[in-house]
Amino acid sequence: MPRKRYCRYFHHVVQRREPNRWPELEEDKLLIILKFFDVRLRTLPGDQPDVYERYFLIAERDIWVDFSHMKHQLSSSSSSYSYTQIICESLSSMGVPQHEHPAIVHKLFRFVEAAVSPDLPIIVGVSDTTIFRNSNFIPASKSSIDGLQQVRLDSRITTHTPTCAICLEDFAALLVDHRQQQEALITRLPCRHHYHLHCIVQCLEINHLCPMCRYPMPTQD
Numbered sequence: 001m002p003r004k005r006y007c008r009y010f011h012h013v014v015q016r017r018e019p020n021r022w023p024e025l026e027e028d029k030l031l032i033i034l035k036f037f038d039v040r041l042r043t044l045p046g047d048q049p050d051v052y053e054r055y056f057l058i059a060e061r062d063i064w065v066d067f068s069h070m071k072h073q074l075s076s077s078s079s080s081y082s083y084t085q086i087i088c089e090s091l092s093s094m095g096v097p098q099h100e101h102p103a104i105v106h107k108l109f110r111f112v113e114a115a116v117s118p119d120l121p122i123i124v125g126v127s128d129t130t131i132f133r134n135s136n137f138i139p140a141s142k143s144s145i146d147g148l149q150q151v152r153l154d155s156r157i158t159t160h161t162p163t164c165a166i167c168l169e170d171f172a173a174l175l176v177d178h179r180q181q182q183e184a185l186i187t188r189l190p191c192r193h194h195y196h197l198h199c200i201v202q203c204l205e206i207n208h209l210c211p212m213c214r215y216p217m218p219t220q221d
């Protein structure tokens, strides 16, 4: 069966118990664990689950921070530079390419801002993923991707669709980010499903169907 190959990085952030990691006895210490994985994934047609052919941990780093200090720095955005530097230096030392750093740091900072306690470590997983896909996926046409409709994110949308089904991030986070600026935009497909622009573009470049309802986008210009 002919296969196509493409590569991309995925990031995810969770706060959870880690085996063999003991909580710091000192109060207010938060452990941030950075993990970098080498992943090989094969996607199968239809609704069959993806097959992981490889899932290796390449590198791992522990970073201890003062929880309330970090939260305070993040809330006054101009002074969070030192934390950005700490995280980026660690990512570089693990081999995570620089162009991925801003998105990872952004995701981690939003997570720390929302965290209520430092009792469990925050784990940041970065996967260097090679995806092999069946060639029976048909990408959407370039003109249909270029012409995707952008709409203003408002509470009607967030009530109906609270998260982006592709990256699982809350749309509400965009409203917080954009509070000082003008307005947050979100992409709406003709089937009225909403996604982040960069998320849905990456999907449509692989397959032309809406990930939620399989609505077909045009495949020919």
Ligand SMILES: [Zn+2]
Residues within 6 Å of the ligand: 164, 165, 166, 167, 168, 169, 195, 196, 199
């Ligand atoms: Zn998204």
Ligand SMILES: [Zn+2]
Residues within 6 Å of the ligand: 189, 191, 192, 193, 210, 211, 212, 213, 214, 215
């Ligand atoms: Zn849809």
